[in-house]
Amino acid sequence: MSDNALGDFLRTRRAALRPEDAGMASYGLRRVAGLRREEVAVLAGVNADYYARLEQGRERHPSAQVLDALSRALRLDADARAHLHRLAGTASNDRPAARRDVVSPALRQLMDGYPHTPAFVLNGALDILAANTLAEALYSPFDPADNLARMTFLDPAARDFYPHWDWTAQATVANLREATGLDPDNPRLRALIDTLTERSAVFSALWRCHTVRGKTRDAKQLDHPDVGPLTLTYQAFDVRDAPGQRLVIYHAEPGSPGAEALSLLGTLDATRRRTAEDPRRR
Template sequence: MADNHLGEFLRARRAALRPQDVGMASYGVRKVPGLRREEVAVLAGVNADYYTRLEQGRERHPSAQVLDALGRVLQLDPDAHAHLHRLAGTAPSSQFAHTTDRVSPALRQLMDGYPGAPAFVINPTLDVLAANALAQALYSPFEQADNLARMTFLDPAGRQFYTRWSGTAQATVGHLRRAAGFDPDNPRLRKLVGVLSEHSADFSRLWKAHAVRGKTQDAKHLLHPDVGPLTLTYLAFDVRDAPGQQLIIYQAESGSPSAEALNLLGSIHATGRVTADMDERTFQ
């Protein structure tokens, strides 16, 4: 049987709402959390049997108007609303069919031109494809800075490094859910979700909630063992010649303790690289 991504999303979002959230009185004992199917159908102005078929995957082609009505009832934010349309095939096709994990030399040169700001490139599944020296230093507490989701949920350093780990975890899963809306059959995404679900109960719980979230400009609150706490903002830029890639640049407020700590971090790791190079030449 074909995957029922749309139905799973509708069920999860329906389960997250209570009658009082939508201004309805609650009658009788509820065997499962959230709104009943009939309640969603009434509020959206659609036939209850039709809505049931949508959840069960027996109806896969709702109109954009029906989806808009369901989005309002389920109180979807803009990211989740767009995700709903993508799952139903009513949004313009934006799948990363031609995405590549190769980072161009020009983009690498651009990142290296920001020595005072951590800069790195990710793909839709949050693989770190390239990073400048300061980004490598920033993520040095991790065993391997290869994938932001794996680092968050499976690396022991994650919960210490991300001081607001719960928010980071929710944002990370929301980003992967959004990526799934663009390309639900992406084999890399399926493999990543499988590994994370198997080894992290927190990831599995958040994944089942079907929350969707795009990149925001929320501050990152980090704790680096070499320089202490860091509060960084960031900007995300789509890479035009490599659909699906994003360039992420972190920055600290000028003159702030975080800016001083970031400068110190760069100096520490630059010194470490010079020492390592000298040692390597000595033994050649």
Template sequence: MTENHLGEFLRACRAALQPQDVGMASYGMRRVVGLRREEVAVLAGVNADYYTRLEQGRERNPSAQVLDALSRALKLDSDAHAHLHQLAGIAPSNHFAHTADRISSGLRQLLDGYPRAPAFVINRTLDILASNPLAEALHSPFERADNLARMAFLDPVGRQFYIRWSFTAQAIVGLLRQAAGLDPDSPRLGELVRVLSEQSTDFDRLWKTNAVRGKTQEGKHFFHPEVGPLALTYQAFDIRDAPGQQLVIYQAEPGSSSAEALNLLGSIHATSNQPTS
């Protein structure tokens, strides 16, 4: 049976809203969590039976106009709005095919051109495809620096390393949900979600919320056992010749304690990696 990703997402968004959130009065005993289907239909200006068929997967070809109206009714932000369109097959998808997990030699050279900033490349499923030496040093407390989601949810170090662990966990799940909208049939994503759901109750709970979130410019707060707390900003750049890959670069405020700690971390690992005579 074909999976009903669109309907599941609509139900989750509907359940997250109360009548007062959308300026509606609430009457009688409510047997559902959140808004009723009929209420969403009224807010969006669509037929209630049509909306029910969308949720149930009996209608799978809504127009962009209907999706826009549902986005407004459900108060979706820009990331969730785009996700809704992608699930319905409205957003352009030819460049969202499965991408290779190899990085080009030019990108490898670019990574190494940031000796004072941790820089690494990830794909949509948050696999770390390549790192420069300082990024390797930053992630050295983990048993394996292979996938940001696995590191946060399954490695015991994750809850100490990510100072704002709950915020980080929500952001990671939101990014994976976004990836599911872009490439719902990805075998890698399906396997990753299965493993994380089975081994982490926190991931399973957050995944079931269907929340979508793209990358923001929120600061990163880490605790590294060798140098202490690090407050870093970051930039993420899409790789044009490898859709789905992103170059992520962390930076510390010049002259700050985090900048000093980052320099110290680089020195420690540069020294430890020197060949012995």
């Protein structure tokens, strides 16, 4: 990972923004993609040399006001704006006080209390720390079902499991990019990113885009080999007593094909478990 995360982020987002996107006229031969440094400086109302120093890593402590101006100039959304502030050290209050990868018994009991809803707990590196039985059945095509990023980019099952794999890959990388801003010194996160960068050219290319996105609520389309297509919605909740952990719960619209498929998946999984526990059923 680069030691100039702030500069890398600014440079990449500048390159992704065309002059017409920012309401500027394009003139002259453009040797770089996107906006020039001088154009970003004008849009943000800052000195061009100062902005260049930010990108080059020679200036690492811009004020919150400068960051807000740059966020507007670069058309950053809320997730990307928060990430920019974290990289510059102006939003330290939302950084986890201490990493904790042990899921409490109370939370495990809560997840097990929802047998018809897949539920699992993630850390910032997208490791699956705990899951209820239906979540385990949902991710059973993966071996092992241990980390959502590794599963997406390195497990052969991912391309069939995620019908919109390209979108899933982009969202996964954007989640990890946000995590590096929240917890930049996390050795597990750094090791995962290094591994994925080395072993997946697609991950490496997406990582260089510096797209940032939090995991909150979204729709998922999956294709499970046992029950077929599933259209689900997920909600992600921060675990208050375990900084960095998130509880993710999948939900299918009642009466929908997705709900029927989840019910069938639960029945199949329960049958398999009973058979495995009782040799006489084999």
